[in-house]
Amino acid sequence: MKKITKALNLILACVVGLGAFSFVGCGGGPNNDIDPSKTQLEINHYLGGVGNAWLYDVKTRFEAAYADYRGVNGKVGVEVRINDQNKDGESLFTELGTTSDEIFFTDKSKLYDMVLSGYALDISSVVTDTNADGKTIESKLSDQQQAYFKMDGKYYALPHYENFGGITYNVNIFDEYELFFAKGGCPSEFCAFTQSNNADKAAGSFAGYKYTGADGAKSAGPDGKYGTHDDGLPATYDEFFVLCDKMKSDVTPFIWSGQFGKAYMGYLLDSLYADYEGNEVKTAFDFNGTLTHIVKSVNGDAVELEPATEINGKNGYLAFKSAGYYYSLKFVERMLSDTDYYSANLNSNAHSHTQAQIDYVLSEFDTKFNQNGKPIAMLVEGNYWENEAKDYGVFDRLKKYGKSAADCKYAYMPVPKVNENLIGTQYTIAEGLGNISFISSRIAPEKAELAKDFLKFCYTDESLERFTQISGVRRALKYNVTASDSMSDYAKSIVDLKNSENTVVTYMVSDNPLYLQNQSYFSYRYSSDYDTYALVPLKDGKTALQVFNKICEKRSQSAWNAQFNKYFS
DSSP: OOOOOTTHHHHHHHHHHGGGGOOTTOSOSSSSOOOTTSEEEEEEEEOTTTOSHHHHHHHHHHHHHTTTOBOGGGOBSEEEEEEEEOOOHHHHGGGTTTOOOOEEEESSOOHHHHHHTTOBOOOHHHHHSBOTTSSBSGGGSOHHHHHHHEETTEEOOEEOBOOOEEEEEEHHHHHHTTOEEBTTOSGGGGSHHHHHSOSSOOOSOOOSOOEEOTTSOBOOTTTTOTTSTTTTSOOBHHHHHHHHHHHTTTSEEEEOOTTTHHHHHHHHHHHHHHHHHTTHHHHHHHTOEEEOOBEEEEETTEEEEOOOEEEOSTTGGGGGGBHHHHHHHHHHHHHTSOGGGBOGGGGOTTOOHHHHHHHHHHTTTOGGGOBTTBOEEEEEEETTHHHHHHHTTTGGGGGGGTOOGGGOOEEEEOOOBSSGGGTTSOEEEEEOOOOEEEEBTTSOHHHHHHHHHHHHHHTSHHHHHHHHHHHSOOBSSOOOOOOOTTSOHHHHHHHHHHHSTTEEEEESOOSSHHHHTTHHHHHOTTOOSSOSSTHHHHHTTOOHHHHHHHHHHHTOHHHHHHHHGGGTO
């Protein structure tokens, strides 16, 4: 159990004591009109990513369920007022000591700093009491999440939406241009795992690449099994870039935002890193256990690893020498190695994420949005991109072509494996738990229980499932969702991925004080003396090995000791 400081209880007591003087009714909402006959709950909501449709759905259902709620001064009923804004958790942090908003759904939040500053109310009862669905919210949290969110035995926040990223592919384009690997048409079809785990094996041996459309017999993909969500997709890094070479005569393989691509490429790097490291991701952030992928040397394409090494706080810098970091950088280096692989717009800082989404969606239907005269097959973005594009009206533009969102078909692409030896290993998704919900400690004491009821209402199984059905994104908790006809193909692909027995979710967080008290340091894992983001030096022509070495140099033993010696001296 982590200790915050002895001052925490005093800070919280002082801040909560101010709650009676909170300014009620000054928050956002659709307008500033307040129904004086009802009790108001002021919600501060980060609008990016998952949008607000899910929250208005909760508002409608909660207000109906609490129509007879008796508040102070004879008030009856509840009015949930939603303040949508685009300030993330980092930007909002300095306002938490003065804001009149009461319940928060935000992203990029540093949990330790927020709790230590006394901005969050103790919501332990919300998490541990039985909810309306007969379950506790705590039972929907993994052991790792429970350890991270519980401080001195108390909960102050809950995970919000699950935020990971990587590659989206346009299924229509893959079908039209026959970009799926055919059964028996790529080397991975004949690796030991694929051959030994399928009764219906690919016949013969690899004799050259073959491709097919969506209706053809497809390869087993990176999970090495036929009849699953990744059939026909590249199983290894080499197969992926063979596919890019095939694409570029008719299709532009990639687009991402020129303005925000540095961060979005970080999603892909994290996805590649986590899938290679697997269960060792948790070890790397806990600084407790054995790491088996520490790089000893890199010679050409050969990576030599150190013997298995016990990791602890004192030698925690070794976690950054993981081969997962090197291999992920190598993948992105190869993405940038051919200008025919990607859109020229990536060189423009004015090319926003919304414009990248517009280019990606419309390039299928309008040559004006083609890149290099070709439609775009893949997008590097967060898993929330489609919902975000919908909210920004990107799909409304299809009316001009007599099309709608229903004519589009996208899917999430599981990252390929480093090599054939890893085919069939678990698919690991890593998430940072920066998106959280909490109640302000400044809330008026007479409204605290109502706010807790609202938060509990948001985390029933029904609300969690409706959240995914509406936004196409999962909340970062354990609950069952089945792909439905009302969901987009992209949302269904995320659900199928998460429901796969081969998929594991791990979190790039820890309750180790070394991590918890230095969250900003660990947020930028690919930072080096070149730049905060790895994409910058790679675009400037630095090699993956050069960037990897610089990452390790920044976290040398001496630098690590200088910064963190107090934790293990």
